[in-house]
Amino acid sequence: MITPHRVSLVLIPVLTLFVGCGRHEKQAAPSGPPLRVAVAVVEQVEEPDSMALPGTVRAVDRAVISAKVAGTISDLPWGLGQHVQAGVVLVKLSAPEYAAQVSRARTQLEQAERELARDKSLSERGAGTDEAVRRGAEQVQSAKAALAEAEAMLSYTEIRAPFDARITARQAYPGDMALPGQTLLTLEGEGSFEVEVAVPESSIANVKLGDQLPVELQAGRVNATVAEIAAGADVASRSVMVKLRLAADARVSSGQFVRVWFAGPAVKKLRVPVGAINVFGQMERAFVISDGKANLRLVKTGERVSGKVAVLSGLDAGEKLVAAPTAALRDGQPVEVQP
Numbered sequence: 001m002i003t004p005h006r007v008s009l010v011l012i013p014v015l016t017l018f019v020g021c022g023r024h025e026k027q028a029a030p031s032g033p034p035l036r037v038a039v040a041v042v043e044q045v046e047e048p049d050s051m052a053l054p055g056t057v058r059a060v061d062r063a064v065i066s067a068k069v070a071g072t073i074s075d076l077p078w079g080l081g082q083h084v085q086a087g088v089v090l091v092k093l094s095a096p097e098y099a100a101q102v103s104r105a106r107t108q109l110e111q112a113e114r115e116l117a118r119d120k121s122l123s124e125r126g127a128g129t130d131e132a133v134r135r136g137a138e139q140v141q142s143a144k145a146a147l148a149e150a151e152a153m154l155s156y157t158e159i160r161a162p163f164d165a166r167i168t169a170r171q172a173y174p175g176d177m178a179l180p181g182q183t184l185l186t187l188e189g190e191g192s193f194e195v196e197v198a199v200p201e202s203s204i205a206n207v208k209l210g211d212q213l214p215v216e217l218q219a220g221r222v223n224a225t226v227a228e229i230a231a232g233a234d235v236a237s238r239s240v241m242v243k244l245r246l247a248a249d250a251r252v253s254s255g256q257f258v259r260v261w262f263a264g265p266a267v268k269k270l271r272v273p274v275g276a277i278n279v280f281g282q283m284e285r286a287f288v289i290s291d292g293k294a295n296l297r298l299v300k301t302g303e304r305v306s307g308k309v310a311v312l313s314g315l316d317a318g319e320k321l322v323a324a325p326t327a328a329l330r331d332g333q334p335v336e337v338q339p
Contacts, residue, residue: 037322048263059192060192061165061187063162076184113143193252194243195258212225273307275323
């Protein structure tokens with residue numbers, strides 16, 4: 001049996017433990033000499049409200065190579081990504097009937113020319129008539145037209161590249177039967193590129209031919225010129241197709257994803273240097289200088305332009321920030337502004 005005075009002795013350490021756990025030690029502010037820092041001021045600027053729309057890079061010169069006549073593909077040596085020069089034979093079709101038509105048409109022309117020469121000779125000797133000469137001349141012209149048509153059909157059995165290009169798609173192989181209108185290859189030129197972007201119809205009024213718009217590429221930002229604007233909006237997406245021409249030295253490839261920036265009405269924005277924003281995990285932070293201390297402030301930023309970032313929330317115009325906060329900077333740390 002536990003005596004009363006023993007119970008008191010047991011409870012004293014327990015109560016002491018709970019009292020100790022309930023104490024709250026206030027975190028000491030960073031001490032030491034002030035940290036010398038450079039200052040960046042939150043600027044309020046008035047600039048067009050911009051929006052970024054996704055776009056796709058396309059070659060300006062594009063061609064779908066298809067057959068004009070029926071025939072078996074006898075030669076198609078080109079593969080995806082290969083470069084071809086203008087005029088080179090891309091596809092050969094085996095169609096012996098067209099060669100036979102050329103041979104027949106040539107024979108008929110030669111016969112018509114012989115008969116015309118004979119009629120002329122007879123007419124000169126008075127043994128023929130001018131009517132026979134006229135009919136002979138017409139037959140020669142008809143035979144020449146038939147030969148030209150047959151040669152044109154034969155030429156369609158060799159399909160040539162219309163311009164310097166790269167093979168981007170191949171839909172046929174040697175041995176396949178090609179039919180008129182059937183797609184065999186797809187080509188894209190490499191000399192110039194454009195960006196295709198769908199602009200909401202509510203914003204298309206702000207886009208004009210010749211406008212210079214920023215395009216965000218993987219290699220950085222470049223300006224592109226508005227070259228084409230569709231006459232009407234797409235009924236499904238309620239957007240208007242716009243094409244922007246890129247400079248010849250733009251480092252892009254067909255099919256590449258880009259962002260195109262469009263300007264809207266002028267609005268007031270807050271901007272700070274990109275280096276003044278400190279990213280910690282998923283949080284964006286800035287250190288506001290007040291009363292000689294760097295006070296931590298959570299912020300939300302927007303688009304970046306020319307080394308400055310738009311501040312959507314967390315800061316006010318005119319506030320002074322630590323221009324380049326380091327990982328060692330702490331909330332409430334004394335700072336000294338560099339002159």
